[in-house]
Amino acid sequence: MKRIQTAAYFFVLASLLFACQKDDAASGTGKLALSVTDSPIDASNVKAVYVTFTGLEYQNSGGNWTTATEFTKAQLVNLLDLQNGKTSLLGEFNLNAGNYTGLRFKLDAPSRGANTPSNPGCYVELTSGEKKPLFVPSGSQSGYKANGNFTVPINGTVSVTADFDLRKSVVLTGSGSTYILNPTLKIIVNNQAGEIKGTISNLLSTSKYIIYVYEKDQYKTNESNEPTGENVMFPNAITSTKLESNGSYQFSFLAAGSYDLIIVSETSAGITTVEKTIAGVIVESKKSTLVNSSL
Numbered sequence: 001m002k003r004i005q006t007a008a009y010f011f012v013l014a015s016l017l018f019a020c021q022k023d024d025a026a027s028g029t030g031k032l033a034l035s036v037t038d039s040p041i042d043a044s045n046v047k048a049v050y051v052t053f054t055g056l057e058y059q060n061s062g063g064n065w066t067t068a069t070e071f072t073k074a075q076l077v078n079l080l081d082l083q084n085g086k087t088s089l090l091g092e093f094n095l096n097a098g099n100y101t102g103l104r105f106k107l108d109a110p111s112r113g114a115n116t117p118s119n120p121g122c123y124v125e126l127t128s129g130e131k132k133p134l135f136v137p138s139g140s141q142s143g144y145k146a147n148g149n150f151t152v153p154i155n156g157t158v159s160v161t162a163d164f165d166l167r168k169s170v171v172l173t174g175s176g177s178t179y180i181l182n183p184t185l186k187i188i189v190n191n192q193a194g195e196i197k198g199t200i201s202n203l204l205s206t207s208k209y210i211i212y213v214y215e216k217d218q219y220k221t222n223e224s225n226e227p228t229g230e231n232v233m234f235p236n237a238i239t240s241t242k243l244e245s246n247g248s249y250q251f252s253f254l255a256a257g258s259y260d261l262i263i264v265s266e267t268s269a270g271i272t273t274v275e276k277t278i279a280g281v282i283v284e285s286k287k288s289t290l291v292n293s294s295l
Contacts, residue, residue: 029094030094030096030153030154030156030157030158033157033159033160034090034092034093034160034161035088036088036162036163037082037083037085037087037164038163038164040080040210041166042232044127045126046126047080049125049166050125051077051121051164052074052076052109052122053071053074053090053107054071057143058103059104060101061101065104068095074121076121079164082164085250085252099151101149102145102148103160104143104144104145105146105185109135109136111136111137112136112180116133120133122134123179133179134170134181135178135179136182148160160188161190161193162186162187163253164183164185165186165240168184169182169184188254191285192255193256194256194284194285195250195289196250196251196259196261196288196289197248197288198248198290198291198292198293199249200292200294201247201293203243203247204265207265208265209247209266210241211240211251212234212237212262213237213240213254213260214237214259215257216257216259219234219260220236224272233272234262237262256283256285257282258281259280260279261277261278261281263275276293
């Protein structure tokens with residue numbers, strides 16, 4: 001009986017010590033290294049898209065939103081410079097260790113319907129040199145959420161990239177007079193991401209080409225129809241890129257999974273044609289998948 005009592009005593013003691021260690025671990029801190037990247041925009045007359053970041057909020061395990069106090073200075077970034085794997089570091093932030101279920105970005109942009117600012121924090125620069133302010137939909141001042149999960153390790157750093165999709169985020173109104181910013185954002189943990197790259201040959205010099213990436217079997221043929229209102233073509237693509245003049249392309253910061261590539265041509269008259277679908281491309285974490293093809 002004494003042996004049983006002694007064993008029970010040590011078991012309870014070990015459990016208490018383990019619980020204390022867990023509590024200590026839960027109260028530890030780590031760092032979030034946050035960068036941004038982008039996919040290209042459809043409009044050929046847009047030279048640059050400048051966005052001013054003024055703040056950051058994070059959400060721990062689906063709880064309340066907390067302001068990152070280290071984000072003390074506004075940062076102006078030309079998102080169109082950040083394509084084909086290029087990124088810009090917004091900063092490193094001290095967070096409690098644990099799982100996070102979202103980030104929310106604060107931007108310096110006026111609400112739609114407001115007076116045109118003389119010095120906008122968010123604007124597009126056209127190839128003509130003219131600058132047009134970017135307005136946000138009414139009620140969007142709470143910030144823009146980037147979807148995705150990441151875990152901050154104790155005494156360590158998690159590197160995360162927020163991927164803007166400017167093709168869907170920047171829209172010209174039906175009247176053609178106002179640019180609207182409604183960011184589509186996702187979060188990728190860098191060391192969990194893979195990439196797809198390669199070359200597409202047999203291209204016509206009179207056309208430009210874009211590749212759209214879809215999660216497997218999610219592309220619908222009607223997505224290539226001419227959009228109405230403020231909608232875009234290929235709305236459910238998770239990212240896209242233009243083919244270089246030599247036919248090369250690259251998609252970085254893709255989560256592991258299976259994808260379909262939709263290759264589209266566009267003539268100088270603006271006529272788009274789906275040229276080819278490459279189905280079931282497998283992406284693995286920390287690996288590069290090479291996909292070469294010909295039209």
